[in-house]
Amino acid sequence: MALLKAEGLGIQFGGLKAVDEFNFEIEKNQLYGLIGPNGAGKTTVFNLLTGVYKPTSGQITFDGKPIIKMKPNQITELGIARTFQNIRLFKNMSVIDNVKVGLHHSQNYSLLPAILNTPGYFQGEEAIEEKALSLLRVFDLEEFAYVKASNLPYGKQRKLEIARALATSPKLLLLDEPAAGMNPTETAELMETIKLVREKFSIAILLIEHDMKLVMGICEKIVVLNFGTTLAFGTPEEIRNNPEVVAAYLGNEE
Amino acid sequence: MKKQQIKQFMISLIISLVIYGALMFSMNNGIISSYWSRIMITACINIVLATSLNLASGYLGQLTLGHAGFMSVGAYIAALASIHLQTPFIISLIIGAIVAAVIGLIIGMPTLRLKGDYLCIITLAFNEIIRVIMLNLKITNGARGLIGMPMSTDFTSAFISVVVTIYVIYCIVKSRHGRAIISIKEDETASELAGIPTFYYKIMAFVISAFFAGIAGGLYAHYNGILVPVSFDYNKSVEILVMVVLGGLGNLKGSVVAAIVMTFLPELLRSFSDYRMLLYAVVLIATMIIKEKNLMPHIKEKFSKKEVVEEVAE
Numbered sequence: 001m002a003l004l005k006a007e008g009l010g011i012q013f014g015g016l017k018a019v020d021e022f023n024f025e026i027e028k029n030q031l032y033g034l035i036g037p038n039g040a041g042k043t044t045v046f047n048l049l050t051g052v053y054k055p056t057s058g059q060i061t062f063d064g065k066p067i068i069k070m071k072p073n074q075i076t077e078l079g080i081a082r083t084f085q086n087i088r089l090f091k092n093m094s095v096i097d098n099v100k101v102g103l104h105h106s107q108n109y110s111l112l113p114a115i116l117n118t119p120g121y122f123q124g125e126e127a128i129e130e131k132a133l134s135l136l137r138v139f140d141l142e143e144f145a146y147v148k149a150s151n152l153p154y155g156k157q158r159k160l161e162i163a164r165a166l167a168t169s170p171k172l173l174l175l176d177e178p179a180a181g182m183n184p185t186e187t188a189e190l191m192e193t194i195k196l197v198r199e200k201f202s203i204a205i206l207l208i209e210h211d212m213k214l215v216m217g218i219c220e221k222i223v224v225l226n227f228g229t230t231l232a233f234g235t236p237e238e239i240r241n242n243p244e245v246v247a248a249y250l251g252n253e254e
Numbered sequence: 255m256k257k258q259q260i261k262q263f264m265i266s267l268i269i270s271l272v273i274y275g276a277l278m279f280s281m282n283n284g285i286i287s288s289y290w291s292r293i294m295i296t297a298c299i300n301i302v303l304a305t306s307l308n309l310a311s312g313y314l315g316q317l318t319l320g321h322a323g324f325m326s327v328g329a330y331i332a333a334l335a336s337i338h339l340q341t342p343f344i345i346s347l348i349i350g351a352i353v354a355a356v357i358g359l360i361i362g363m364p365t366l367r368l369k370g371d372y373l374c375i376i377t378l379a380f381n382e383i384i385r386v387i388m389l390n391l392k393i394t395n396g397a398r399g400l401i402g403m404p405m406s407t408d409f410t411s412a413f414i415s416v417v418v419t420i421y422v423i424y425c426i427v428k429s430r431h432g433r434a435i436i437s438i439k440e441d442e443t444a445s446e447l448a449g450i451p452t453f454y455y456k457i458m459a460f461v462i463s464a465f466f467a468g469i470a471g472g473l474y475a476h477y478n479g480i481l482v483p484v485s486f487d488y489n490k491s492v493e494i495l496v497m498v499v500l501g502g503l504g505n506l507k508g509s510v511v512a513a514i515v516m517t518f519l520p521e522l523l524r525s526f527s528d529y530r531m532l533l534y535a536v537v538l539i540a541t542m543i544i545k546e547k548n549l550m551p552h553i554k555e556k557f558s559k560k561e562v563v564e565e566v567a568e
Contacts, residue, residue, distance in 0.1 A: 050447055052447070071446070071451075072446045072447050073446050073447070073449050073450055073451050073452065076446075076447055076448065076449035077449050081447075081448075082447055084444065088441050088443065089440075089441075089444070090436070090440035090441060090444065090445070091440060091441075092440060093433070093436060093437065093440060097433055097436075100430070101433050101434065101445065101448050101450065102448045102449065103430075104430055104433070104434055104448070104449055104450055105449050107430060109429075109430070111426065111429075111431055111458075114425050114426060114428070114430075114431060114432075115421075115422050115425045115426065117259070117260075117263070117425065121429065122256045122259075124430070125429070125430075126256070128430065164448060165448075167448075168448060168449045
């Protein structure tokens, strides 16, 4: 059974159909890419999948449960985490606190133990600290743990955002243009990180990316979106040779 | 981490005991006159108000202008409990605070769905509504003022309230709940997508903030001996907000210092009392110019670079 299944998904802003009849399936532990020309509706799809936007039509099932009526935080708790196209860290918090926010649900001590400083509170906080540090270690951010997040260099902020998303222990990770604004070295490093994340955490990943080298290099299957509808779906090889996709990117010959 | 926190706690406890002891000693020996010791109680009440508003405005990042409204609810309820039910002082305080928290919940449910300016206006309106209600109810004795409650607030009870308020808010902010609250200020969408039930935490911070405003109100009622609705008007809310902004949004120590300064400054400038609000404006504008963000971290920065980050993380 598919981990995530979107059927006939659509959203309309006034008269504009931003996404229309979007069908998509992703299995456990798969790495898929979502590509398309600018304004094709890729980020809108992410917003639909994470509950930021409510679809005007269609159905999304995640892990066998319909999720379109859920709030974004409930969907995250269920196992979909994401990053943003324009990095959205908690800028004035320390690096480790950013990850700790993601780990919010890993502990469930309530308010009173926190005020009374009960052993349960300390155990909870210690467990969170440990998990946060081990996550930072995966991304080589451990030495920056107590630095303000906004003081990190750009590439590391991207990594931190992925770490925060992973802290929510997702089953599906959505990466919105993770390589945007990176130089080729950083992109190569990022590719390694994504591969590592997938192996280490055994999760499914769906990524939006304009860097074709990255997409073609690591994705098992690619969805092409154009004008809010699915244009093509297949392996990188199939996509590369698909005349419709080429037309969407480069225009028709006539 | 546990050891470190306990050590920190013990140090804070000892410091507060020393401060308390020194002040009590000076008061009993006439070093501090009874005039100034009464102002010190006002300062304590203002610290409770400023630190509690800091939770809602500083840490949560919701600009509210209704803090005096919650204070007045706490004040009137505590006073009425003392007068009609003859409850002991501490019970009156807690009853007042709980009612203020419940009102906070009722007000928060619809208004916290709003953001920025809208929330500001709604809470301001709520402040005025409460004031007008207090002005027109028979039981509150309207504009003539409510009298008859025992003058139970002394420096000890005010000081204990300050310590408890700061301690509780500090503990909340340090916990996973506090991180959730701060993350909402930083980026609400990102916070929600990191799994934080943002609406729940907004309500929670707002209600706790109202609870302590209620405590401050109860203290004020039993300190002043008379309650008139006009003392809980819009100006009072702004005054509290000024303390929070001056001390730094999301900075507890700053709130304490600012509350003390803003209590003593008008007293020192008694002869210009008509210009008090003008002075507030001048101080506020000056602060904004000196440092567009807040004063306290700026001063701190000079001493140590590292602490600034921790301060924000707090």
